[in-house]
Amino acid sequence: MSGNKEESEVEVKSVFIGAGCNRVVNNVSWGASDLVSFGAQNAVAIFCPKTAQILTTLPGHKASVNCTHWIPSTKFAFKAKQLDRHYLLSGDTDGAIILWELTLAGKKWRQVLQLPQSHKKGVTCITGIMVSETDAIFASTSSDGTVYVWELVLTSAGGECKLSCLETLFVGSKPMVALSLAELPGNSGHMVLAMGGLDNKVHLYCGERTGKFVHACDLKAHTDWIRSLDFSLPICNDEANSILLVSSSQDKGIRIWKMTLRGSLTNNQGTYRKEEISLASYIEGPVLVAGSSSYQISLESLLIGHEDWVYSVEWQPPSITSVEETTYHQPQSILSASMDKTMMIWQPERKTGIWMNVVTVGELSHSALGFYGGHWSPDGNAILAHGYGGAFHLWKNVGVDVDHWQPQKVPSGHFAAVTDIAWARSGEYMVSVSLDQTTRIFAPWQNSASLTDKESWHEIARPQIHGHDINCVAIIQGKGNHRFVGGADEKVARVFEAPLSFLKTLNLATCQKSSFPENLQVDVQILGANMSALGLSQKPIYVNTVQETPERNGNDGLDTLESIPDAVPVVFTEPPIEDQLAYHTLWPESHKLYGHGNELFSLSCDHEGKLVASSCKVYAYNTKCYFCFKL
Template structure:
């Protein structure tokens, strides 16, 4: 794109595009997620979740369906709004920076700290009004980078924390204390904040006063590794604050460091290595292995300092410590471990703090990885409930002593029993109600349980989950009948990733009433009455997945990093779930080859994967299973089953929970496709016939052939198409099924058309290829057909997008290969074009034919533009509209290649002047898959009028 090219601004488009779904997982680090409640005064306006996803920080908002959705009224979950981009390495730690004053307001801004594996630490700011008042389609908030620092010595951060002291009586509006542990050091920064206006009409944003921090302190703990961190500020007086930093070490020791700070002081600390202001106040021993996690809670009902500290270690033990004022709690003097050595600037006679060992909790059978005290909203007494997570695949809610029992007791245990690989790395409470707990498991998913006072049960909620590896390919479920396409506005979205899984996503239809804003679920606007979720994990493979192609609404073919492609069909329980749980009664199961009744009856009830196998097999129900199918059905909507510890079975959840997604929503494998000498790289399914094209990694022409598989003859090899010299990177069938487009690493493309008909399927002949010197100069990554199949587009690493005319239809005897030149409508982009797709665009002017083109770049950028021409002009004069760059929070991580973009299947006739909104799915190597809803009428009106 040139500097003079017309680029459409996001304000011009308005809400023509809405972001409806993001599938993402949490990075595999214990301190990589945190949640906070948005409050104004004493009123709470919902919860925000922040977590690290690859190189980005994802922001999600809590949603709660209304009570009229009886099946979902007790289930809560988070919906991702957008991402904060700026890190250049995977995120290790994320933490909200909370107000240091427990009784004070949170301020007009939200602050968030994040640290990555390349020693970069960022503090992000956002105005609270932008999160509360902006429409949902763009409700990512007005986020801006506030502070950026590098950890000296290239040390890798393990945990970050901080606090902010707000002040509204001067030009300086706050002081931020940023604390971080990295490798063998503790790092502390202090920054002064103030408000500024970048332009005369621009918004007022927060910034810090200087390029250098107010002060910086580094404390070396070599050779001990600093693993976890919590910090807080104790407001001793209006002019004096004690800053506490609590650190867990790999020696089993927990250290408490303190410093006395004067808020809004103007002098800087010149020596970065000066740590004399910090005092090691206490050294707590007891753990026999690494201290992996810790958390603290303060009693806000007293003016003196009283807090409980919980530490968890790899010795499977939780230790509780009570920090208190000796003069206020004299009965615990005999239980104290030590006195805190406070900074010398404090009067020791006035402030005497001691630490007592409160209890030792031993119930986990593996490492304790996360600890979280219940929020004050649920705590009727002090100390509150304690939540712990462990690598033993469980989380425990601990109850404090009461008048009857003077012991800490295990109240509830939740988790994933009998499932491998779902150990928990962290946990937290929902701060707004204190009745919902969340667990971050080893695969990156966030599981939740909600406690109901009515029935006294913990019920599973909506999980937040996604690929914990690059998304390599995606495909919408297809139908071989145009009637079926128009009958159902919903299509399943399949995604495959290098995490060796295939995932199915679908919209959950919610009760929308009269579609007013008040009738929509909390957190959902009137733009949509559907909530997207992952509903199945049909394939959990032993190889990284490379490609997928949908055969019908109930079957697909996929290929991993192996020489074999595999065909799968849905289970009967999955079909029932689509019709019942997802409320998709009109979702078509059959097609023109198989009736609905035949398709449903021929499906297996469920599938299992052998312990040492890669092929999902049909599970034959035993006599016990037949008597109690509520437990064995993979996605059954049944009566809540009660357990001994007051936890509802995950089988009763209306949507499958993470443990069931991992092992109980598999689809059976029906056929293996052998024929390629190397790993299968790409797949494409014919729109009308049971015909699949596949290609593998190749360095010679003999290996670069395309194989056509005949699904009507037990998936035998129908034909081999030999032309390319290197790997075929992508294939695409035309919408009418008359042509097959293949693009290759050898910088050429080929188009194949049907020749002689062999029984039910035709054989294909090469009919077009690029003229020498007229094609791309680098590898061609992607290609796609226009909806009317008159043109096709190709994108390459040479940053160019070329448009070509489709071959003319000829009789089979007249088919000859013709060299082609691109049309004079070349489009150049800042980075290589790695993904593209085309759909019909609404015709504002009936005399103009237009196509909406979605493009993904090698840099992670997503672009929309329109290719249009006048149908009255001969020859046809194709032109490009203005370019629309999707906003950064909706794009993928910079430097992470967009692997695939795909519009959902629609009718492709060009007779209608009004079209319904269409979904666009994108997937990239950052592990994120996104779905957008595009109003083609409004978007074309914006782009074509510029």
């Protein structure tokens, strides 16, 4: 640039971030800041449930992120009202743990430090509690058979965090995969650490806030691996000397354990008082000794209802019980998430005290393999799940007098490496393909109801759900310029046509008041597509066929393995959720382009959109093979 001209500055800002959640049990955490963190490959992603947008990603890990945990978490949201900084812990498959800081005023993130004492193998769980507004205790466990306990002194204005390792516990050859920390009631300064793992037992360790955790006792009842543990806060105001521990296992069961203060060991007078036995009677277990106090442990309840492994259990966060917001109450409500594709809310009946399942929500997708975790919002009015396919599911209680849980919008994205992206020829949307074997379309939804007037990006269609890793994509000429060709490891390039349902949805997303062109109704007679059993060929669903749907109970309507009969194309008036994307947004396949003998890895189209060039791998000579197709 010549010296006579002033240099122009280009402003670059992030408009949209799409990412899927890593397939790990303890990967997601909902914090008191009302933000959700999760691992997306080697990065930590942060999304806002209110706007259904991923706000930022935090790079720093050199390996895939296994788990995240907020300090303070939703359990201690009542202690976080005066905090101007929140903290986040994240652990990866290399054993590294990083501490992040969020300044609420400017929504600014910074990496505070990486814990100096790293695990030798992948971190499997991180848990922490707030012992005061400036002090937190957290623990981490790994498949290397060690558990670290740390103290974190939170920063003041302009200061730095102070971190110190309180204890290192060696648990043996069977590592722990679930942790939970709590302060013992009626015994200030003492804490209890529950851990569970591959030996089917819940191990309890007692320690002081200064460290020195010692093994106290074991809880034996589960018959398979322990997957999740969570302590409640003192269960209610009139029972301040008791806390509850909930545990879930691969034996499909959930157990609630009660820890009640018996009294001081130095008191010679009879301090142990037998509690009244109700219909919800419990089985007495071992006695936990912490310092000069002892606690009677008992099995309070066994919850049976899930049909598969229960990966996650979590107590509902405390609620405010006074106008001054100085007292709180621990709700008797537990959220569980299972591989049976459901989440359940459990509560005791008022009269009998028997724990019952009061709410059940779930995922209907045929391709889903269940939930890896479930989490409460800070106010307890929303629940979030993440599943095997890297997708989120959010339900909100919109009922007034009666609970009524409705699904909400959430961010989405690929949960494996993105191999190629392409802009639509009209520039209205973006197509991406990935090693997660899906093709996705992202577009700005201008008329979506959001907290801001700005347009928000969402996944509006999932045109291809494949049986092979997809490596490349190219947009080509078609009716309305909505046609693409994709290449995968199967050595065949496939051409997909935009159906009528997508064209109408795209029109609603990009034009607030414009009417749908009626001529497209005549030109495009394909409403959507059905998925085959093996996830390869997607067959078209014609407009007239949908209007004359046969009865499913009759012989003509028998379900076959050739297609999923429930896949009915839908025109969406708002961004679709995960179940809708997986079922109702497929595109029909119009052509197969043969010729390659190995995996396709690159596609390109000319400016007119009529010629497509493709290339594949040739292993024998370490060269490539190229083809050109005319459409």
